[in-house]
Amino acid sequence: MKTRKPVTLEEFLQKFPDTKPKSNCLMGLACPKCGQRTSLRITSVVIATVFDNGTDRDESDCEWDSKSACRCNGAGTCGFEGTVADFTIQGLDIWDEEHPDRFADRRLTTTLPDENAS
Numbered sequence: 001m002k003t004r005k006p007v008t009l010e011e012f013l014q015k016f017p018d019t020k021p022k023s024n025c026l027m028g029l030a031c032p033k034c035g036q037r038t039s040l041r042i043t044s045v046v047i048a049t050v051f052d053n054g055t056d057r058d059e060s061d062c063e064w065d066s067k068s069a070c071r072c073n074g075a076g077t078c079g080f081e082g083t084v085a086d087f088t089i090q091g092l093d094i095w096d097e098e099h100p101d102r103f104a105d106r107r108l109t110t111t112l113p114d115e116n117a118s
Contacts, residue, residue, distance in 0.1 A: 004082060007032040009091040019092070027093045032086060036074030042084060043069040 013019060016035030022028075030037045047061035066085040072078045 004086050006085070007089055009089055012089045012092065021093045023093065028089060029084070029087045030089050030092060031072040031074060031078060031080050032082075032089070033080035034072060034074060034076070034078040036072055036078065039073040040087060041071040041073045 012030065012032065012035070016030075019030065019035060019037065022037055026037055026040065029040060031040070042064045044062050044064040047063075048055040064084055066083060066088065068084045070082055070084045070087050072080040
């Protein structure tokens with residue numbers, strides 16, 4: 001697979017301003033082409049005990065990394081393919097540290113605050 005330029009948070013939110021935050025397996029992941037965040041097909045390693053009549057497959061024992069193949073699994077005809085790194089949007093699901101039960105509202109601005117500003 002060819003290397004792609006990562007989509008920035010600003011670019012993603014400009015293109016998909018109604019993006020809803022995720023807090024579990026899809027945290028920080030989204031299709032950079034269509035913005036879909038419901039499901040992704042990721043090539044992963046699954047740990048399972050195998051018996052003659054099947055497995056005890058526990059879906060929580062599923063692992064992948066940034067180089068794993070990934071495909072948009074949303075409705076329609078998007079079908080964007082790449083690696084997990086291509087679907088990773090840095091800063092997409094930022095926790096609000098003062099209120100850990102909710103996400104920071106990044107939609108008020110399309111630019112990130114300057115960390116060096118005084």
